[in-house]
Amino acid sequence: MKGPKSARPAAEPKLLEFGDVVGVDMMYAYDVDGKKIKLFSMVDHASSYQVVVQVTRQTGSILEKTFLKNWVQVFGAPKVITLDLERGIQDAFGRLADWYHIELRTSAGQAHWQSGFTERHGKWWKEIFARVVQEQTVRGDETEEAIGATSTAKNNLRRRCGWAPCQIVFGKNPRDEADLQFEVEEGGGQLLRTADDAQRRREAIRNAARIAFYQVRTEDKVRRGMSQKARVKPRDLENGSMVLFWRKPANKKNGLWKGPGTIIGRQEDNYWVSHGGRCYLCAPEHLRRALPEEVGGLFALRATKDDLLRLVENNYDDPEVFPGDGAPEEDQAYLDDILADLSMPENSQDETGAVDMELDNGDLPEQRTSGMRRGAPGDDPPRAVRRRFSTKRAEEAYMLKRASTRRGREKQLEKEIPWSLIPESKRQLFIDAEHKQWEEHLRLGALRPLSLKESLDKKDCGRILSSRFAYRDKNLAKRRADATVEWKAKSRLVVSGHTDPDIASGALRTDSPTVSRTAVMCLLQMAASRTDENWGVSAGDVTAAFLNGEKLDRE
Incomplete structure (x- = not known):
């Protein structure tokens, strides 16, 4: 569990007289x-x-x-x-x-x-x-x-x-x-x-x-x-914000995050937090904003809070309480189908046709009888089958939230779009993106296809993680404003890493180091100081950066 932030090493000097x-x-x-x-x-x-x-x-x-x-x-x-x-x-x-x-x-x-x-x-x-x-x-x-x-x-x-x-x-x-x-x-x-x-x-x-x-x-x-280093002052918290605060019990070795509580006021740089009928005076370094999973997804968005307040303060049967939010029945059914598609379990088979990929080991069967992702045009796709499976431990993952408003459902499509909503004329773009993603995995050594014999040997090992392709149109938000904007397909091979047995045991680290704000500001300052020597600043993107990590030697 991550602890609180470090305190700032110094404060601004104040002009005082003796006895002040x-x-x-x-x-x-x-x-x-x-x-x-x-x-x-x-x-x-x-x-x-x-x-x-x-x-x-x-x-x-x-x-x-x-x-x-x-x-x-x-x-x-x-x-x-x-x-x-x-x-x-x-x-x-x-x-x-x-x-x-x-x-x-x-x-x-x-x-x-x-x-x-x-x-x-x-x-x-x-x-x-x-x-x-x-x-x-x-x-x-x-x-x-x-x-x-x-x-x-x-x-x-x-x-x-x-x-x-x-x-x-x-x-x-x-x-x-x-x-x-x-x-x-x-x-x-x-x-x-x-x-x-x-x-x-x-x-x-x-x-x-x-x-x-x-x-x-x-x-x-x-x-x-020797211990001098910079600290970044966190942003101020508003009254009413939901936060968690750090406390170390008297007879415990390690501290823990308590809450969520509500910010009710400030005392100079400190905050008063209300939790469980008591008020706590907390330092800014001992506070962090509560995550949506910790306070409930319905209250994560300000718009949802406003809708809830209007619902509580007015008659919920009055159609004027939420003007303009009523969607036609066909649009509502359309959005419900989107939500049902996105909410399908990872182990269910969305069988709407497929284009086979050639694997290097040559073990691809000549004809598949089940598990097809996409079928030929005109064929009726079989109904999705929800399969039950057992695990040795309880699992919980906040992978997808159920949007409660039309705007929320449309926003959800910007993160991932289901295959059934992709037009026939645009599906080839996503198929090409799948091949590109697969080739990147093979080229960078991120995975190795198994033969049929190896797959059978590992069938009952208990360490098989399900996977699927997630599709995204990166220009969807732009196309809502301008219909002439072309599609920009993105296919990402995702694995249900939250079911990895090594996470629960602590043998696998899931954090990823990133550049700090202090380092970025230092680089910008250095570049600004050398403008007379034609120093410049440029930003770039590393292709498939997440596939370039160190090799993991695991069972």
Whole structure:
């Protein structure tokens, strides 16, 4: 099952001032003994100044007091707070938003990249802290010292537009050990040392935090530079659209698509989806349009929706409800015959005559007594026989939908036209197209005709797939507007691949790689940049491209 799309690697920068937007999040770290440490992170989006505080429990009251004490009382209430839908955080900041008139921006469910700034700085902080813990064997009471040293190193050493976060917030860097050492040397004094060298231990932890910051920062820059690639923003979804949304259950390894649901509104770039009596806040990357098979074929077309609404809101016996849609009885019977022909099962024999093809192995019988596709002109074609056949497993395929309107049936003919509707004068065009298609298969080695003996040996193997020719007039739509347009016959040999036993087992891949939009745009940009060197762009079509794949070695 195909998963959701990847998130965009970057967003447009925003001009902010300190205190405009603050991101909050819960983090978890461990000391050298493996003891879990609960941390509450607060980071300013304009300066990237970060405050991390150890908390005892993740409850609304504790997080509320922590934010008031460590941020609001020092820097004042921010204008906007960004947070996720994590338990405890919503309760704490819901009350703060009412007290200080703060706007809360929540990320969509299971879309942590939407709080990317907060998550990214939290990740950097935890990597620095983990290195300090491992190198200095931090445990017990030294945890607070390591937390402070990590935050100090990050706020003093990081540069944003040439300035450190501390310089942006306070106008200068705070004094550190180098400043104290300089003051002592200039003043002629000495630094006090305790008997247990506690000061030396604190200096070692702070130095380790500085070294860890540079290591983590360098690795992150290299990793981000190597992973740069483009993303294409998906099209916006309208209210009322039927979609499926991606969710990963709490105790499951893999996620799944849920739905279909209905788009009922937007919150910035995210969408509110109604499904099963509940509303879900979903990221655009976690949404995809529902397929017609998933929502029902009758509701796939907008015109059908309008017809249904008119039928529900008006009297269905009133002939004026659908003006102009009534077809004469002879036209209706004509279209019903088309539908019956197109809906015939693949294993049924439409016996309306045939022109024999010569096979390379020479095993073609001299005369056929049954299974003829086309008969001689004037002969009455025998009635189609519907044969029952058994399979070892249940099969389901959405190969053809039953059109419910005249326009839908006419549109269906543009995809495939049955042999019985092809005029006698035009049938030779399709017969020639059949021969051309057959010769392409033989020339490219896409198939190999079997002898009678080989066919008998494989009769009961359970791996025989039915096949037939599908006919299409590629100029049918043009000829409706202009009757003088000539027929353009196309015959395609199709196989009922949905019955292949290797598909259910997963041994056969059915996807086909195609060129991405990004690659096409890059090629166009390169050509546009070299117009002075007579570069040009042209498009071509590969004949029988689907027959040029790699050879499959199967049973």
